[in-house]
Amino acid sequence: MSLSLHAASPSRGESRNPLFTPLRLPCGAVLENRIVKSAMSDCLADGTGHPTDAQAALYRTWSQGGAAVSIIGEVQGDARFPEAAGNLVLDGDSDLNRFARLAREGISGGGQLWIQLGHAGALTDPAIGTPKGPSALDLPGLSSAALTAGEIAALPALFARTARLAQLAGFGGVQLHAAHGFLLSQFLSPLFNRREDAYGGPIEARMQIVLEIVDEVRAAVGPAFPVAIKINATDRLDGGLTETDALKFVAALERSSIDLIEISGGTYFPGAPATPEHRRSGAYFASFARSARSMTAKPLLLTGGIKTMEQAERIVSEGIADGVGLARAFAITPEVTDLWRRGEATAPAFPRFTSPPEGGVTAWYTMRLAEIGEERDLLSGADLDRVIAACTDRDRRKAEIWRNHFDRD
Numbered sequence: 001m002s003l004s005l006h007a008a009s010p011s012r013g014e015s016r017n018p019l020f021t022p023l024r025l026p027c028g029a030v031l032e033n034r035i036v037k038s039a040m041s042d043c044l045a046d047g048t049g050h051p052t053d054a055q056a057a058l059y060r061t062w063s064q065g066g067a068a069v070s071i072i073g074e075v076q077g078d079a080r081f082p083e084a085a086g087n088l089v090l091d092g093d094s095d096l097n098r099f100a101r102l103a104r105e106g107i108s109g110g111g112q113l114w115i116q117l118g119h120a121g122a123l124t125d126p127a128i129g130t131p132k133g134p135s136a137l138d139l140p141g142l143s144s145a146a147l148t149a150g151e152i153a154a155l156p157a158l159f160a161r162t163a164r165l166a167q168l169a170g171f172g173g174v175q176l177h178a179a180h181g182f183l184l185s186q187f188l189s190p191l192f193n194r195r196e197d198a199y200g201g202p203i204e205a206r207m208q209i210v211l212e213i214v215d216e217v218r219a220a221v222g223p224a225f226p227v228a229i230k231i232n233a234t235d236r237l238d239g240g241l242t243e244t245d246a247l248k249f250v251a252a253l254e255r256s257s258i259d260l261i262e263i264s265g266g267t268y269f270p271g272a273p274a275t276p277e278h279r280r281s282g283a284y285f286a287s288f289a290r291s292a293r294s295m296t297a298k299p300l301l302l303t304g305g306i307k308t309m310e311q312a313e314r315i316v317s318e319g320i321a322d323g324v325g326l327a328r329a330f331a332i333t334p335e336v337t338d339l340w341r342r343g344e345a346t347a348p349a350f351p352r353f354t355s356p357p358e359g360g361v362t363a364w365y366t367m368r369l370a371e372i373g374e375e376r377d378l379l380s381g382a383d384l385d386r387v388i389a390a391c392t393d394r395d396r397r398k399a400e401i402w403r404n405h406f407d408r409d
């Protein structure tokens, strides 16, 4: 790992700040600080699942900003189940040289670049894939077939292949995506998982496939390569994954070869009312992280709602988690880590949206990532309706490329 940009003597912000101490993972890899750029689906791949110059620029920018690790969101191992047409697809047909270039660019300023192993399952974009999750669902806005027993049995090898390809391409680690309602999170959630076989029912059965995947991914990449997982503390939905069950999952992960557990939460499921939030501001899942701490000695990363350096510092200094994951803060201020290291601008200026249209805030952040990667202004002066329209239009064009490339009209 390059230390070139960050090897200067500690400045005032850094000297006593626990955020700027290294973290050693069980596999032996060392993170140079405690701040991780959480996975964000950047929708900047080229429509054939390959990296673009915009992605190289985006991850180079984050690398130069001092994050210990940046995680690329939603990298698909199976092109039939994407979350969006701008997802990367890393499978046997991928041009590994193009991924290797992204892997190099994304660490050119320091830090590590990991990929998140995705599979959208029932939330596969129906314009370009075939939604299939643990159980068949037919609800307004969510229609999905059920995976067969044979298809479930094939999942560990699928995830393991992409993890191994990521390692060969030069990425520094992988993260299993088991949060926010995508396939592995669907298996964990009773809302999505109504199976009556060995993979459905009590949490011990619902987590089974995830643990099998962890084992096979580990076998594919060897003992010294970081394998992380992102989980929901809770789905925050009536009838969804509860904190009690999520803690049982954490206890099982403690016995696995996982290197880092990122705790976040929240899922969308049509018709399921949200459960009341315990906290309206601050780190959303801090109390869960405290409980998880008592179940596992694995390094924990806490993500969601962290907006200032003071909040992040307290999470690490009080031992609530070993590090923090930030997403929106990195979209707004890519150099947030270095600013905090210097004790400057410790609270990124989050935009405020009054009565945003549905999907507007996500579209804004997605286009903000494009703005950084493409180094051009896409947002100033545009209202959210226009931002949504631009985002939708871009995705429609990529979907067309996707369909032509993957031949699934």
Ligand SMILES: Cc1cc2nc3c(=O)[nH]c(=O)nc-3n(C[C@H](O)[C@H](O)[C@H](O)COP(=O)(O)O)c2cc1C
Residues within 6 Å of the ligand: 038, 039, 040, 041, 042, 072, 073, 074, 116, 177, 179, 180, 230, 264, 265, 303, 304, 305, 306, 325, 326, 327, 328, 329, 362, 365, 366
């Ligand atoms: C534009 C956008 C895209 C996201 N894409 C992903 C993703 O691909 N994978 C994932 O695990 N989480 C994704 N997230 C969720 C973030 O990683 C994070 O859990 C969430 O935004 C809360 O953290 P924050 O309060 O620091 O933003 C995304 C968030 C945003 C804003």
